[in-house]
Amino acid sequence: MPRGEIQQRVQRHIDSLVRTGAETGVQVAVYRDGALVVDAVAGSADPATGRALTSGTPVFSFSTGKNMATTIAHALVARGYLGYDTRVADLWPEFGEHGKAATTLRHVLTHTAGLPAMPREITPADLPDRSRVCAALAGAEPRWPPGTAVGYHAYTFGFLLGELARRATGRPMRELLREWVTAPLGIDGQLYFGAPAEALPGFARLEQPARDRPGGPADDDAILAPWERRPGAELGNDEEILRADIPSVGSATAHGLAAMFDALLRARLVGSAQLAQLSALAFEGTDRVFGTPARMALGFPLGRIGAPAEERSAAFGWPGGGGSYAYADPARGVAFALTKTRLRPDFDTALSVTAILADHLARDEERP
Numbered sequence: 001m002p003r004g005e006i007q008q009r010v011q012r013h014i015d016s017l018v019r020t021g022a023e024t025g026v027q028v029a030v031y032r033d034g035a036l037v038v039d040a041v042a043g044s045a046d047p048a049t050g051r052a053l054t055s056g057t058p059v060f061s062f063s064t065g066k067n068m069a070t071t072i073a074h075a076l077v078a079r080g081y082l083g084y085d086t087r088v089a090d091l092w093p094e095f096g097e098h099g100k101a102a103t104t105l106r107h108v109l110t111h112t113a114g115l116p117a118m119p120r121e122i123t124p125a126d127l128p129d130r131s132r133v134c135a136a137l138a139g140a141e142p143r144w145p146p147g148t149a150v151g152y153h154a155y156t157f158g159f160l161l162g163e164l165a166r167r168a169t170g171r172p173m174r175e176l177l178r179e180w181v182t183a184p185l186g187i188d189g190q191l192y193f194g195a196p197a198e199a200l201p202g203f204a205r206l207e208q209p210a211r212d213r214p215g216g217p218a219d220d221d222a223i224l225a226p227w228e229r230r231p232g233a234e235l236g237n238d239e240e241i242l243r244a245d246i247p248s249v250g251s252a253t254a255h256g257l258a259a260m261f262d263a264l265l266r267a268r269l270v271g272s273a274q275l276a277q278l279s280a281l282a283f284e285g286t287d288r289v290f291g292t293p294a295r296m297a298l299g300f301p302l303g304r305i306g307a308p309a310e311e312r313s314a315a316f317g318w319p320g321g322g323g324s325y326a327y328a329d330p331a332r333g334v335a336f337a338l339t340k341t342r343l344r345p346d347f348d349t350a351l352s353v354t355a356i357l358a359d360h361l362a363r364d365e366e367r368p
Contacts, residue, residue, distance in 0.1 A: 064320030065250025070299030114142025128244035151288030158248030190256025231321030261335035
């Protein structure tokens with residue numbers, strides 16, 4: 001394990017977060033130019049038993065799993081199964097109903113497909129039933145013409161990508177993730193869309209203060225249902241969910257996510273020309289779900305969360321509900337990931353750790 005200055009700074013910080021009760025378990029991993037410079041872990045994987053969290057303990061990390069799904073989508077393009085402008089209905093004819101015939105992979109990746117929310121008949125209990133969910137999406141009407149507006153596709157994103165992948169290759173995302181990412185990178189057991197039953201005892205248990213748990217009646221004016229808007233520990237601890245192939249969310253170690261992003265930056269998963277294409281601005285607008293500015297690359301939001309404007313961050317990567325975060329920064333050759341077991345409605349822990357890393361990088365760049 002690395003023992004340099006940045007490793008020590010991050011380790012001290014997350015130890016303090018656990019000691020003061022701000023967090024119960026945290027993993028942080030950072031690669032820079034292909035070298036693992038941080039592999040820090042603190043706290044417990046299961047507060048009820050005291051089982052220690054290790055850098056190899058998978059943590060259900062909600063939408064941070066979109067980083068894995070998007071990486072597979074780009075691998076599908078790199079391997080010739082799809083093009084960014086392939087129409088979804090060319091592989092999935094039923095999807096072309098109700099004004100969706102022109103929807104492309106590019107629209108799905110940029111969250112401009114017009115299907116940000118699950119049809120209301122779909123509940124969390126339905127998520128393991130791919131056929132039911134995909135049939136509901138195929139029959140849904142888009143909220144806007146594909147490609148004309150952006151809005152966060154919370155759970156629909158992974159099912160759209162997953163069905164495209166299945167129809168293009170005949171295989172589920174969980175298999176493609178293992179064959180194309182975890183096995184060649186030597187990180188088997190660290191990234192999952194649906195884990196085998198025998199692996200589940202080694203997973204972390206999520207916990208959530210009562211004040212932060214999702215609840216309250218559904219808001220008919222809201223685009224997303226309450227369970228889509230806010231993460232719940234019950235969902236992330238549900239064995240049926242953990243075993244299901246739901247590529248909008250996933251289980252991961254920080255090390256596995258950072259290793260994947262490092263491989264992407266070093267053109268091990270796609271070529272360098274495709275890397276430049278996938279990390280460039282692809283759509284910009286106001287997010288119709290959250291009402292916030294959105295700058296989208298192909299499958300990733302652009303800019304490091306919390307980065308000051310003067311940094312002009314070229315980073316790309318998804319955070320996850322509850323506070324996890326992973327990104328790749330091609331300008332600095334940095335791949336970063338943080339996973340955590342306590343779900344909170346903010347990203348304070350991720351912001352505090354990325355600030356330490358940004359300070360270290362700035363000092364490093366100033367050195368002669």
